[in-house]
Amino acid sequence: MLTRQGWIVGIGSAIAAGAGRFFGISEFIVLAVAGLVLIGTAVVWTRTRRVRLRIQRSTQPARVHAGGAARVALTVTNLGGPAPVLLLSDPVTGTLGARLRVGPLLAAERVQATYLLPTERRGRLEIGPADIAVVDPLGLAQLSIGTGPQTTLVVYPATQTLVPPRLARGPEPLGVAADVHTLQRIGEDFYALRDYTAGDDVRRVHWPSTARLGRPMVREDEVPRRSRVTVLLDTRSATLDPERFELAVSAAASVVLACASRHDPLRLLTVAGADTGFVTSGEGLAQMFDHLAEVSTSGTGTLRGTLAAATSASTGALVVVLGGASLEATRDAESIAAATSRSSALTVIRVRAPDARLPTGGRRWVDITSSADLEACWAAAQAETMPT
Template sequence: MLTRQGWAALGLAAVSAAIGRVFGVLELIVLGSGVLALVAASLVWTNYHAIALSVSRRVVPEFLQAGDSARVEFTITNESRSGTAPLTLWEPVDGLGGATLKLAPLHGHETATTTYRLPALHRGTLTFGPLTAQRRDPFGIAGRRRLVGSTHEIVVFPAHHHLHLPTAMGGSGPLGNQLRSRSLGRSGNEFHSLRDYADGDDLRQIHWRASARSETLKVREVEPEGLRHCTIELDNSSSEYSPEGFERAVSAAASAVAAASSAGLRLRLVIGTETDLRNTNLTSAMTALANCSTTDKIHTQRLPAPRAEGLGLTFVVTGSPQSVAVSALRPNLMQTDVLIVVACSSTATTQRDFMVDATTADSFVGSWASLTGSYAERRPTPPQRAEADRR
């Protein structure tokens, strides 16, 4: 395949030969013939040896969130016995243009590595590849391209803050106090020890067999039930958000998912009426959040209460505390569930639920700290870069 310089050289050869023939100028005919021979030789040179490369690709780190940067590492092997010319590699990246790399000549069966930096600007599935390898002759007249390898996909998780969930007995702030009160108000179910009966003890906790062998009544002591499960419901009704507001909502939901996973809680994620992941894990939940979008459907589904032992947190991430999603959920909460409303558009409310103000990133961090008495680490603003660049 001729390059732009190759077509220019071919045109020069034709014009020179034509003028030389019309006016009888032998030198121009010789010049045209020589340039034409150079073009032909360049085509033969670039097509004589096929580009026989094998490529393996690795993305480091494996898991990204919006605002991070990854390093794409290539391991390229020349599968031919003969050497290669210098190669230009280009890899297209969705929404980022592409990355151009230069590869030095490879001997037969030689392996080389090269990298480029991949900024993850937005959440979602990012596709890149296949890699295009191009070889040119030394004069830049002719080139040959070949697709090498296949496409590759990575999921960019939503940007999220590092929240700390209070425990049932060790938390602080209004939320921690509520969990402690709920925990102490329950009998628990994990045996701890026996002690003598005291006035006011629950008669159901008397251990009759041990009491029969003792002069006093013995009472079972049990550990208070701790925080065991967490449900995060993301309202994806388009009427509740601006585009920026929905991204804050996804980020808030991802923050809650990461906090629940870090605390070892049984995790459930609900997105609108389409997605309900029960007993899920961090990767599956983050992948669902990375690819979610708004819908025009009005959220009227009543979320069935989880049937699980111990205390539970239920996050409802929505536009305002007065949304349909909150109203539909409230009647279905169990006595062991503590409701937290994360409002991303408006905080006006007449309810007495725990509420987190997520109308801005700063207010989300501050509101969470006020509610729990713990610090939330705020994510840095994603870099605004238009395309991937190589290292």
């Protein structure tokens, strides 16, 4: 196929030929013929090239938060004889893609080209498959000779650095208390002694007590039970416009990241019905962020029903990221009030427009209009003394 320059030469030659015949100027005819000869030579030249290449791609990193730096590295290896100038096109979702020109390659020569990816918005970027074409020396014609692999970059929501949420205190079923402990054979602090039983680690034998009582005694330690945190994200299209929804997703991701830093078991719920279950780290946490990277608004689900599901079992602390549409604000406040009676560690982040007139929230409500508000407002809410 012709390149842009090839089309320009071809159209120019056609115009010159028409003008030459109309005005009877032979020089225009000669110019037109010369242009067509150049195009024909370029097409024949590209079709006779025998090039064998291997294309490899890597993204660094494979996952990134919105606004972070992500780079694609394309490695082209010549597997045959000398290769001419190559044109490499790499499509990227939502953009025009990357177009790179690779100079002539000797046999077995390898060259690497890099470019930056757009990461301003969360989501999944499909990269490739890359297309590589031979270009003649004059840049008039090109011939596709193969494609490369396809990869994916997951762009997570932008996050703020938050302190982990305050945890519930007191017994179940409303949440695992921050000050409740469990007995384990290996722990942090001494708790009690008990008689030795078959299978106990002899290293746990408390020898002074064994000598005093005349029978083997084993020490038990206490370790804090890790409290669980549920993050509920409002996905109703009626309460969040696209801009506010992005802010809500970012707030939810920030809370998840803060809890992950404390190694809390985490659960993500959405009003649309998604439920990740409780995860701690590793692949489960990555899947939670993958869901946040692609979550969208929906017309299904109710806040009251989702809150009931979130508080029906022992969930520990509960963080609700809520839309601030005035039409739903009163009913949402009533639903939150009902849930507050079932959870002593509930925090609400309400994303609202700057000019929205909404009912006054509770003591642990955080109203934000931009990402700049989140860190300070959240810290102030978590500094509040929790009920015991």
